[in-house]
Amino acid sequence: MLRALAVDDEKPLLEELLYLLRSDPRVSSAEGASDATEALRRITRALESGPEGPDGIDVVFLDIQMAGLTGLDIARLLAGFARPPLIVFVTAHEGFAVQAFDLKAIDYVLKPVRPERLAEAVRRARAQLGDPAPAGDPTTRPALPDPAAAHAGPPAGPPTAAGPRGPAPESTGPDHAPDHIAVELGGVTRFVAIADIAHVEAQGDYARLHTDGASHLVRIPLSTLEERWAARGFVRIHRRHLVALGRIDELRLDSGTTSVRVGSAELQVSRRHARELRDLLLRRATG
Incomplete structure (x- = not known):
């Protein structure tokens, strides 16, 4: 089971990411941080606690462009520790992929985040920690060839906060008519x-x-x-x-x-x- 920290300075996107992580049965806990300072404080506490400590963090789902320190800055700081948590970048920008993987990120997920894409990132994190998904797990599938290919367009599926299936309609009911x-x-x-x-x-x-x-x-x-x-x-x-x-x-x-x-x-x-x-x-x- 994974212990996750999600970091994003846009509150609606952070809430959606936490909702998806907490809905995944392979994630035992998912906490949020809305800026780099809070994220570093929590990660430092986790490192001091140790991998098996009560404040341990296995994987950080990290936005890149934030006020103050960027996600890349945080990843560079973590690279100096002996046993840092895994990093999954979650961003709206494709252009940082090379830098992200240079910093040993295990995945690069583009916003808007699709549930099935996030499930793949969770699978990769578990595999990296030596806890691969059991046979028959529907999230088990071959690694995607590159980060951009993973986001070539959302397939039909249940609506999410970031991307409902098809255009989100303007409401037409009596209480919400086209206003x-x-x-x-x-x-x-x-x-x-x-x-x-x-x-x-x-x-x-x-x-x-x-x-x-x-x-x-x-x-x-x-x-x-x-x-x-x-x-x-x-x-x-x-x-x-x-x-x-x-x-x-x-x-x-x-x-x-x-x-x-x-x-x-x-x-x-x-x-x-x-x-x-x-x-x-x-x-x-x-x-």
């Missing part, structure tokens, strides 16, 4: 008010919805949301960004580049969209 969009987290469907969404960021075939206090990942391309929500005042400002026009606080022009401030986020505006956005904001300001 909400359905998102899922840990098997629970929540309805996010579209009016609460300040901007949307493209992440491949997925989109991250940013509200004032949270973010939600849905399996809908940004282009689809642009078409659906144009009448609600959402405008495309960049190939990666869709913004609620009414949530733009500032338009900034600096050395030929244009950006907007939406709450605490500063988003770049592409040249292609800059003139149209300025015209829209001007018409809105003059009524």
